[in-house]
Every structure is written in C-alpha cells, then in structure tokens.
Amino acid sequence: MQDRPTTVELLAAVRDFVTRDVVPTLDARRQFHARVAANVLAIVERELRDGDAQLREEWTRLRTLCAVAADRDGGPHDVDDDVPPADPATLRAAVVALNADLAARIRAGDADHGSFRAAVLHHLRATTDDKLRIANPGYLEEASR
C-alpha cells in the first residue's frame, strides 16, 4: 500500500499549483490552456473517486434493459443473480459491448415507442447525469435548476 497523499490528493495538489501559481504568470492564450489543464485534472479526480461505482451501475442498468428487450423478443433471459465483472478493464469492455447492443437496438427502431422506449430514456438520462457528475458537475447543477 502506498502512503498518503492518495492519488486524488496528489492530483488536487497539482491542480491547485496550476491554478494558483502557474495561471497568473501566463499570457491570456496560455492562461486559457492552463485552466483547461486544471479542469482536466479535476475530471480525473472525480473519475478516480466515482468512476468505478458509476460503471457498475451503468452495467446493471444495461443488463436490466437487455432483460426487458429479451422479454419483448420472447427470448430467454437470466440476469437476476448477475454481478458486474470485478476487473475494471473487463467491466469497461462489458459496458462498451452492452452499449453497442443498445445502440443497435435503437438504430433498428426497437426504442421508437412503448415501455422499452420509456426504459431506454430513463437509463440514458441516468447515464448522462452520471457522465456530467464527472465531466462537469456545475453544468448538471445549472441544468437541474
């Protein structure tokens, strides 16, 4: 185990250094880019903190959607005792594959109306909210007002 500061704490320290010490010394164009850099660090901090939990929840929602779609198709499904993959890379690959499946269903018109559409809209609203909680929480706060 590594000693404190943690990854998130180290990133926050770098971000403070960029914002407080570096930005004031730069010309306008570089100030803009340094602020972009500080913002990218803030995104990484939030993703390190909440990214894995979000990805597991997205995986679970997508599996539930698959079950709804399979119900509609009349096909068999068995997702009740599923748990998301423990390995982060495997989990990410699984979510990409599930999203590709959902994208194909939307493209085929499966989500044009009815209860599946409602379920898809609900899932995608939850997903875009989560993405913003990491990419730009201020935007989400503003949009929810």
Place this chain on the structure above:
Amino acid sequence: MTAAELSERLASYLTRATGGAVAIAGLRQLPGGASRETWAFEAMLAGEPQPRRLVLRRDPGPTSVDSDRAHEFQILRAARASGVPVPEVYWLGDDPEALGARFFIMEYVAGETLARRLLRDAEYQHARGVMTAQLGAILARIHALDTTVQGLDFLAAPRAGRGAAQTEVERYEQLYRGLAPEPHPVIELALRWLETHLPAPGRETLVHGDFRIGNVLFDADGVRAILDWELAHRGDPLEDLGWMCVKAWRFGGPLPVGGVGERDELFAAYEQAGGGAVDPAAVHFWELFGNMKWAVICIAQARTFLDGGVASLELASLGRRTAEVEHELMRLID
C-alpha cells in the same frame, strides 16, 4: 513553425503577391480556433502611407472536419458583395508551401468575439439588447445570397432525391460512424429521432453552417462581422436559426439565442428582413440536429487528439464535453 519564422515567410509572400517590398510587424496569434489558426499583424506595403492591420487564417495541419481556405475566401468575397458584414479578403495563398499550410489574408476588423465578455461586461449592455434582432436580419441577407450567380457552385448541396435535412443528418451520421471510438446510445437515439421527424423540404439557400456567438465579431453597438464560414453549404435556411439556439452557444447565459435573446425576437427580425416565414417546429428539428452535430464534432475533435494528429489538450478535453451535449439531447428528445 515559430512566430518569427512565420513573420518572415509572410513578408516574402506579401512581397511576391504585391510586387513591392513589405515589412511585417506585431504578428500575434488570436485566441480560440481549434480547427484553424488566426493571426493578427501589421503590414507596411510599398506605396501606402500607413501600415495595414491584417489577419491571417491558416490551417493548423490535418483535421477531421473538412476545411478549405480557398472556399472560405470566395464565400467571404461573395458575402461582402451582398451586404453581409464580413471582413474584406485580400490575398489567397494557393501554394501551401509558402506558409506551411493553406491560408488567406483579410482585413482586420476591430471587435470582440468572446462570449463571456458579451454576456457579462457592462460595456456590451447595449450590444446584448440589439444583437438578436441584428443577427436575424443578417441571416435573412445571407439566405438571400444567390449562390449560382456568385460562383459558389463548389458548395455542398442536398443529395439528389433527398431533402436538405436528410442530407445533413446522413452527413453527420456517416461522420459519427466513421469516427466514434465507442458506441453512443444517446447519439443513436438522436439520429433515430431526426430520421423520423424530418421537416418537409422547403427553400434551398446558402447556409452559413456555423452561425453562433463565438463566430460573431461585436463591439458596443452590436454585430460588426460574421466570421468562420468554413462549414457553409446549400441547404435549409432554418438550419442556421436552429444552430444559433443550440445550448453550447449560450455560454451559460440564460436566454436561448446566444444567451442574450429570445427565439421569437430572432424569428421576427428574420421575417421582417425578408427571410421568409419561420416554422418554430422546423427550427426545433434543426436545434436538435445542431446538438447532435456539436456532439459529433466534439467526438471528431477528440478523435483528432486520439489519433495523434494534433497534440492539443483543448481537443482532448472536448471529448468529455460530449456529455453536456448528450444531456441536452436527452432534454430535447420527447
């Protein structure tokens, strides 16, 4: 290429182009512009009493979105001839060897383009009040420009047998499918919505293609010039009205038209200036289209970074801005 080197090459290009000795001073890069570079400088031309303030527009290197300085040069010339406020263009650099990339040189028009200044600075309080009506009237003039008379036949036009809306949706769908490194169910949902809500084909006109705050040069009196014509094409004029209302171009401002105006005011000014009747439902289609297009452009810019073409943190961070646009798409889709 360093600024000093660029300044030197610029001087020798202008010396060749004007046939007299030219001295360059004060070359500086203007902020913004992920898809092309903009430089301001002063040129002392032989036989002229004072230095001219000029602007250089130059491609930064290979990009994912089509851009062609020669076409932009010709559109700017035609727009100016038709009374659209744009900078006067002077020289087109056909030889990319001269400055390391394609470029043209135009008049420097004084003014501001930064949205946050427009939205917040006391200096622009009057501009905020008059801008929406000015933009509506200018758009009417852009859409009245006869592209066949003006020699703009290179402009992309709707595909035969398809309307302007279908052509544009298919164009960005194709771009999305070719570029997105990962599946985006929200963009898929938006594409499906657009395909099933295509407006009836109407007028076909010149479309600016990137008519928004950020590409509008303004001062205390409002609009001074319309910039960035590189996405111009032939199509549905309402596309420009919808794009103007896309949330990203409000820059945090409270109102739908560039953060400073109401849709009704924009539409009324457009109609009064002879732009033709505005169907708000069709503009809504184009606003949703505009958000889809902006999401695809964010992905394309991030892809340019991912492919190693341009090592830009700004391009990289645009990949994560896609989330904002997807959120807005989910708000607009019913």
